[in-house]
Amino acid sequence: MADDRSSRPWFYRLTVNECLQFLRRERRQPREQLAYEPDDRSAEKPDALQHRELLERALAQLDPELRSVFLLREIEGLSYKELAEALGIVEGTVASRLHRARTELQELLRELGWEL
Amino acid sequence: MNCSSLQHYLSAYHDDELAPDERAEVEAHLESCEHCAAKLAAFREISRVAAELHDPAAPLGMWEEIQAKLQRERRTPYGWRNAAGSLAPRRLLATAALVFVAIAAALGIWRYSSDEHRQMGIAFNRFLEEFNANPAAAQRILLAKYEGRQVSTAEAAHELRYHPRLPAQGPTLQLEGMYVLQMPCCKCVESLYRQQDGTTLAVFEHDDEEPAWFSERPAIRAHCNGVPAHLVQVDNRLAATWKCGQRYLTLVGARDLNQVAELMHCFEGSPAHSSQAR
Numbered sequence: 255m256a257d258d259r260s261s262r263p264w265f266y267r268l269t270v271n272e273c274l275q276f277l278r279r280e281r282r283q284p285r286e287q288l289a290y291e292p293d294d295r296s297a298e299k300p301d302a303l304q305h306r307e308l309l310e311r312a313l314a315q316l317d318p319e320l321r322s323v324f325l326l327r328e329i330e331g332l333s334y335k336e337l338a339e340a341l342g343i344v345e346g347t348v349a350s351r352l353h354r355a356r357t358e359l360q361e362l363l364r365e366l367g368w369e370l
Numbered sequence: 371m372n373c374s375s376l377q378h379y380l381s382a383y384h385d386d387e388l389a390p391d392e393r394a395e396v397e398a399h400l401e402s403c404e405h406c407a408a409k410l411a412a413f414r415e416i417s418r419v420a421a422e423l424h425d426p427a428a429p430l431g432m433w434e435e436i437q438a439k440l441q442r443e444r445r446t447p448y449g450w451r452n453a454a455g456s457l458a459p460r461r462l463l464a465t466a467a468l469v470f471v472a473i474a475a476a477l478g479i480w481r482y483s484s485d486e487h488r489q490m491g492i493a494f495n496r497f498l499e500e501f502n503a504n505p506a507a508a509q510r511i512l513l514a515k516y517e518g519r520q521v522s523t524a525e526a527a528h529e530l531r532y533h534p535r536l537p538a539q540g541p542t543l544q545l546e547g548m549y550v551l552q553m554p555c556c557k558c559v560e561s562l563y564r565q566q567d568g569t570t571l572a573v574f575e576h577d578d579e580e581p582a583w584f585s586e587r588p589a590i591r592a593h594c595n596g597v598p599a600h601l602v603q604v605d606n607r608l609a610a611t612w613k614c615g616q617r618y619l620t621l622v623g624a625r626d627l628n629q630v631a632e633l634m635h636c637f638e639g640s641p642a643h644s645s646q647a648r
Contacts, residue, residue: 305419327385328420331489334387353381360412370412 270322270341305368312362320355327352371399376406384413418517418552490554491585498587501622502605505570509549509562516551518560526550526559534559534575535614537636542566555580569607571623573637579611579618594631597638601630614638 313321323341326332332340337348360370371379376399382388383396400407493515500508512518526548527533537543543563551558558576565571581589584602592601599612604622610630611620619637624630 306422309416309419309423324420328417329423334382334385349378349382349387352385353377356381356384356413356416357409359416360409363416370415 270326308363308366308368309359311366312359315362316355316358320351320358323348323351324355324359371395373399373403373406376400376403380406380410381413384410384417414517421552421554488582488585490580491582494583495585495587498584498604498609498622501570501572502607505562505572505623509572512551512560513549516553518549518551520547521550521559523548530557530559532617534561535573535619535637536561537563537633538638543571546570555582565623567625569623569625571621571633574620574622575614576618576620579613580620583620584609592627594627594634597634599630599634601627610634 313324316324323337326337326340334345334348337343338345341348343351363370376396379388379392379396383393388396400410493511497508497511500511521529523534523536529550534548536545543565546562546564549560549562551560553576556577558574560575561573563571563573579600581600584600587602587604589600589602592599594610594612597612599610602609607622608624608626608630609620609622610624610633611618612634614634614637619634621630621633621637624633
């Protein structure tokens, strides 16, 4: 399936829908805390480490729909056309959601102390 | 275009999704507006850091604890507990969810890796297609794609924590520029040289061998001066990759195999802090 580019939007749509439904259900369910931290990254350069951690914290505060469009673009490298197919929205909405996602991330990162 | 109307286009401009005329309008505005240029710079910085995000491995014991917590769970918010008080349906759904997440994560990691290499191959192929006819345009492709910036040899050494190799002896090469590129494979340094015949030679120093850079082009392996090298035809010129010290060097723009051997010999010499480009 990885070589069949036409099936990518279908796969992402399925995955994103499942994840968004999971997040909506999760809001209504009680939560359990786990006392685990991610694996140690202290060997990395402090600035790079700090910026990644701040971005992860900001992403955690972002609306899930904005977060999904941002991550599918930035991490998975989907084009606007592929994002529109994957998320079931028009390309203009992709552009406006990405703009909102980045603008809100910028504000969240500033609140967290990263002067962008 | 003013600041307000630009907001509709800035993200798409950043993602290279605009038509040429829209792109030109945005660029014209950005040249005269510090505020919007700063916002674009922030978008670029966020993208740069986002590209470095990775999923840390789950610590040992975490999954076992999740399983134990699920088994201890007694609350049933959706009334799934059956008449005998069994939590089996819920546990089944939880297990299915974990399996789904594991499969999605595995697919994501695998696809991310293969897609990353494919995209790197596409970008590098565009660079190679332009390189012989218009090295400056080719260079702009890499700089735009990988947030490249020009540095001095001292700045490169500081940023990379090693001294980039420069030609120690052999043919006259005039160093025209050195750049640090934030490539997905590694942070690498690229040096552009003017050769005696007026053509440009690009030399990349990188941590690992990167066959993905030449993914679409036929390649051969050969020994030059006894050193194994990976050779690729780029129009009427050659590219070559070989291991040099602890890292790899890739040169693009050699005339022929004899020049590849000559250049390999001259870069094998000594690192930058004890040599000079001529």
